[in-house]
Amino acid sequence: MNKHIVMLPGDGIGQEVSKAAKQVLEAVAERYNHTFTFETHEIGGAAIDSQGTPLPEDTVAACKKSDAILLGAVGGPKWDQLPGHMRPEKGLLGIRKKMGLFANLRPIKGFKQLLHASPLKPEVVEGSDLLIVRELTGGLYFGEPSERRNNGQEVVDTLAYTRSEIERIVDQAFQSAMVRRKHLTSVDKANVLESSRMWREVVEEKKHDYPEVTVDHMLVDAAAMKLITNPASFDVIVTENMFGDILSDEASVLTGSLGMLPSASIRSDGVGLYEPVHGSAPDIAGENKANPLAAILSTAMMLRHSFQMEEEADQVETAVQEVLAAKFHTADLSLENGVKVTGSEMAAKVIEQISSNDTTK
């Protein structure tokens, strides 16, 4: 199969992990006789520096023509003092919005090889396998107005949703639940926010379309606690943009590191932007220390969701498991009797597995 992939490395470790992800895609193409072509474009701070905007037009145009997009990460201290509309993060929010990618799927599955890498007790982590379905193009992140008023003495951010925006993300979450363990937890703050009360209404209405799915509602504060005290009690979580952002970093603790979490930002027709959950990690950028597995596992999501390449996706995930089983790990993970490797060495280990598992050679 021929596929055209747009790479948006972005800033900091985004550059390092997307290079690793691209090499993995190349290894997959070689093994399975696909042709993947790549086109790299700027976004975030890198785009601000060279083109004066976090989301250049040619980046958007290339994404619209691609079969799938892979993003590294954006942001960093260099651009933190810029006004809101000029920040690197605006580039990422902009491409999600312009592409209509309203659903962000964030699977969190503790690899058994990493059970002891989490600061949580292994018996708490064991058996946890959940999916956060985060609304991605509405809510607090996109509210208008969002501004300072009254000579800078007052500030407003707005949390707005239309009913149809809630309906489509809730539908997506029910569909995800149907192919998993058929348990959906809707997380909100319905004891305080009107938007959450509408969210609950929509979930209650939609559940009649999916009678096999068990539905419960949980307030976000309690959910944050339950996520690390009883993570195995969750299957699919559906929630508002900002709640989903916060809960997913929290949930990464189950896997031992934020550097392990992949994600897919999708819309209903299969177009997708694949992005690790972590950021540009300025504290370790340029040191070849970053864990590339979140980006590599994001390529598996790309292969599965955008290209329907199930076997290839499984192959990437299996390769990661094998490398972890051999106790290779980057500095963010601590494995007893493990072998610490750099980010690029980690990518090479995964690629070695993908190539050596090739039974056709």
Ligand code: NAD
């Ligand atoms: P971060 O996710 O970049 O880093 C948080 C911590 O996790 C740091 O200690 C970092 O070293 C570590 N970490 C993250 N990814 C890692 C990896 N792959 N391997 C090893 N360690 C890893 O979050 P932050 O420090 O709060 O934010 C830094 C910048 O990144 C900010 O500008 C923020 O806006 C941006 N950011 C971007 C994205 C994105 O582009 N998707 C996501 C989150 C944050």
Ligand code: IPM
């Ligand atoms: C993420 C990031 C982004 C978000 C930032 C960088 C805008 O934290 O993808 O989780 O909050 O969506």
Ligand code: MN
């Ligand atoms: Mn985040």
